[in-house]
Amino acid sequence: MTSDEQVKASHRNTPTSEEFRAFIASGWAEPDAAPVPRAEVADHAARRRAALSRQFPGERLIVPAGGLKVRSNDTDYTFRPHTAFAYLTGLGAHSEPDSVLVLDPTSDGRHEALLFFRPLAPRDSEEFFADSRFGEFWVGPRPTVQQLEQQLGIATRHIDTLPDVLAKDAGAVAVRVVRAADAHLAELVDQTRSRAQDAPSASAQQEADEEFARHLSGMRIVKDEWETGEMRRAIEATHRGFDAIIAGLPEAVGKGRGERWVEGLFGLYARHDGNGVGYESICASGDHANTIHWTKNTGPVREGDLILVDAGVEVDSLYTADITRTLPVTGRFTDVQRKIYEAVLEAQEAGLAAVRPGNKFSDIHAAANRVIAERLHEWGLLPEGVTLEQTLDRERGGWHRRWMVHGTSHHLGMDVHDCQMLLRQDYMDGELKPGMILTVEPGLYFKADDLLAPAEFRGIGVRIEDNVLVTQDGHENLSAAMPRTVADVEAWFDRIRSGADA
Ligand SMILES: [Mn+2]
Secondary structure, eight states: OOSOOOOOOGGGOOOOOHHHHHHHTSSOOOOOOOOOOOOTTHHHHHHHHHHHHHHSTTOEEEEEOOOOOEEETTEEOOOOOOHHHHHHHOOGGGOOTTOEEEEEEOTTSSEEEEEEEOOOOOTTSHHHHHOTTTOHHHHOOOOOHHHHHHHHOSEEEEGGGHHHHHHTTBTTBOEEEOGGGOHHHHHHHHHHHHHSTTOOOHHHHHHHHHHHHHHHHHTTSSOOHHHHHHHHHHHHHHHHHHHHHHHHHHHHHHHSSHHHHHHHHHHHHHHHHSSEESSOOEEEEGGGGGSTTOOOOOSOOOTTOEEEEEEOEEOTTOOBOOEEEEEETTSSOOHHHHHHHHHHHHHHHHHHHTOSTTSBHHHHHHHHHHHHHHHHHHTTOSOTTOOHHHHHOTTTOOGGGGGOOSOSOOBOSSSSSTTTTOOTTTTTTSBOOTTOEEEEOOEEEEOTTOTTSOGGGTTEEEEOBEEEEEETTEEEETTTTSOOSHHHHHHHHHHHHTTSOO
16 A cells, blocks of 8 residues: 555566456465464564553554665665564564554544455465466465454454544544554545544644654663563574674685675574664774775785674664674784774673663763763873863763764663663663663774874774663673673683584
């Protein structure tokens, strides 16, 4: 219904006779009628929908999965549902494009959840054999309405009946839609809303939608035990991907364009173990590490370089890890690499120590940043006469930020930058609570052409990033099993290269 239009080639229109249609529809075994077991996540998703329902009584809430985006002509990008849809249905990577979750208000002040999707077409349909985008012959089977209902415990309807529900008592019921998930559907909702008597202004409606999106984004900020379990699985898979990178570095050096080799190795593990990468992997060797989001990965990996790898596996439920390790390609740090690496590690330790309930989110950055500023001051890199306190002054200082321009932390979950829509008061200035999961990832970046950096620092960039759960009395580093200290990283290389970990 709302996927992009594809450009179909007219030269592929094959006429089909009645005889052929009857023939291709016949001679197939009866489909498996066994009931589908209820998914483990179904109860969690029901609880999430109930929490959402309480916040918006009497309103119709529309949460689209989003549609397919055309890559070129009649081929699409890999589909990923909008996170709000995946969170509220529990469908994750198995969501179907163009699905829509509607929370329809009921007379008792609650909501009935209705899931609209395109069910498996019967075998006497043209779709079955002729539709290269949705047909079973082309992309495989989808569940039936009954199967999806059994799996999720949500009343499920054919996608074709969605417009009726959207138009139902227009005007009498306030409607909100997740605009970013599906622009076509948002437009349809806008038209329906504007036709209603005494309709609020378009801007008032869009503001209501924005508040809805913000709520959906923020309601995921505290993770329950099931979600934390998914995060642990994502991190374990990411660890295995990094093991494979270490084992593969000699080959990456030898083949040339080694950053791509490293990206491919991690991607192999991500696709094999999980749904894929949670974001484009950053595989940045040598001076490329000083480009914070280096995802081109076109460069060589050289003996003697550090390679910064920032990558995470996303599991089928769509929870993703986000880990950075900066690794010496040979397995041994040089003295100057070690000096910079240990400053970043010390900053990370300070950031980690600030992760505890009652602290503000921004306290993590403040703690890590102070160590970064201290080292740069001590090394004589700040302008002549600038004191530590002056550079740390938020309004008038900031010289140290030349060598670390990014923040230290972000929330992490189904979106790599999770809960992104929250306002400053609830994010940066928000209090840390048990169950939150976030990153701690300071860095130091000395570009090859940075004339203010000591010559021996130039071309070295370091970031260390872990994924941390806020607990009742502090934190748990969920990625603690991945070595971080200089000695532990070097031992990691020794272990893998001696075959002990392979
Ligand atoms: Mn990150």
